[in-house]
Amino acid sequence: MKIKSRLGVYWRNRAALQIGTDPRAGVVIAGLSAREQDFISALTVDRSLPEITRLAQQHGLNTDRLYELLELLHRARVIDHPLSLPDTSSNSSPGTGSNSLPDTSSSPRPGTASTSLPGTGSSRLPGTAPNSLPGTASSSEALAASAADNLETGGAESQAETGDAGGMLAPVVGRHICVPRLDPLGVEIVFALALAGAASVVTFDAAPTGFADHPALLNVSQIGTGTRVEAMRGALGMRDLQLEITVTTDPLNTKTVATTRGRATAAEVVVDAAVVTAAGAINPLECDIFFQAGIPHLLVCSEDVDVTVGPYVVPGQSACARCVYEHRVDADPEWAYISPQLFTRPPGFAPLLELQHAALLAARALCCLELCDQQLRIPPPPGIPGLAVIRPGATCACTATDFPPLDIPQPAPLVSESPTVISDR
Known part of the structure; x- marks a missing residue:
């Protein structure tokens, strides 16, 4: 037990x-x-x-x-x-x-x-269901409205209609996506991106395979005999999926050596978007590198009950991981004490079928603005996914286009220039 x-x-x-x-x-x-x-x-x-x-x-x-x-x-x-x-x-x-x-x-x-x-x-537990946290809202009407909009417009709006002048929300085809961690959810994300036609995936995960890894990786590499990246390449090959996997520590612009089906090539990696995965809750600190670089990133998490997809974070324009964290603290002040324990515990993921469902929806979400300020919650069967609105946090500057300079306090002036003598008597 x-x-x-x-x-x-x-x-x-x-x-x-x-x-x-x-x-x-x-x-x-x-x-x-x-x-x-x-x-x-x-x-x-x-x-x-x-x-x-x-x-x-x-x-x-x-x-x-x-x-x-x-x-x-x-x-x-x-x-x-x-x-x-x-x-x-x-x-x-x-x-x-x-x-x-x-x-x-x-x-x-x-x-x-x-x-x-x-x-x-x-x-x-304090608070209510996740869809009703302060700063969030969830209803079947929101899901129905989103479906109705898609029927009327024939799918995602054009870049001109959504104000996507920079092309950040272009389809996944031919794009370079960062998946920092190749955990079971991250592996399913990579499979979904390969099916969607992504050009390459960049990851920070150079860890060896372990007993808790995705079965597809363990079918290629025995525990501890290779890295997750090597096993991921083998798993893609076994499914006849063409996708370049690159290991890097710089998501912006880096030269590295990528291996595609055993062929080594030098590649210039420019990340277009990222998908941050986790079990339990997303650690906002892991998203800072993308936020500060202005890289759009999608949050996908396997929680205690649901698997969540979103929000899709466009830096300076929509709610971010810190907003989600802030809403959790508003619902339960002890979350500030509990979350560090959650971030460091061994992850526990949902069954693979639920992870696959979430991964396909995540690949779809990368193509449009549907999950900006929104979160799709996928319950266990036979539940039906529902939308939760994630509002920008009241104290978070994530939607500010011009970030204010850091207010670094200056040391207090000395009252006297004479040295202070402390007696031990």
Whole structure:
């Protein structure tokens, strides 16, 4: 048993743990001791009952308290592979039986009712569903309006109609796109870009292949025997897709050596747009390099429940990654403390079918302005994707065309030029 990999465990404050970041799937558990918080944090790895029992003993938890905590997690629906507990008279719960965890098939979803045990309590995450965060709006009308506009105009508007004088929103065909990370979502993005006719993909990812990589990469390269880039080239070749993959650390204009199906060529790489991928949430710091260079970039993220596509960030014209971050903080001030933990935890991605769906929609979004200030949220089946409006943050300067100079405070003037003597007496 373990806590679901897409949720994660976060220290909310000294007295509470948070499991997951989406109110539809996560909970806040309060009233835990420091040792109990450490114990639950260690359940992100799949363990058997003897292993969990031994772990509880190491954290000073008796059997009764262990079973209470496991029951709490089970009722909150945040664990995979529930365990059958041994028959203990002190652990039996009325109406649930003595040899298994309680049946939650008809219980409310986490957050809709309290799942309290002695000394603990779980509650819904602060804020509401992601589509209703402050600064966002979501409705079926918005999706219908977008579809109606496409029917009336016959698709995306022309560059003249959208004010795209610089041609930043031209179709993907023949373009050079940066996909910084070749994680499972990034790999699906590369496949979609190849199908859309992109000329090349630039990536910053020179890491070796690992057990959590996309199956298409592991079919080409065994774990640790090659890099993700090499495996990505092989995976494209196995699908008869022609796409140049370049490794670089400079998204602007760099000379590098690219390998296309085993043929080494010198290439001048000029990035037209970028697709930033992540699991859990997008780190705004990873988008700064594109924002400062004026490169349009699309945010695609596999969250706890949904996979999101957007917003499409046009620097100086539309909402950016910091706006999304700001809206999360407005909904829950503790997000400023939780998000750094989320950015550094091992990523947990949605099933491949959902990632493929998101990747195809991302390739489409690169061709038009449809997802500027908007986010397409793709729920698990049988849910239907919906649009959320992302407004520019109140304190974010992302839509300013002329950025003000940095206001660097000057040191305070000295009151006296005589040296200050500090006595140790």
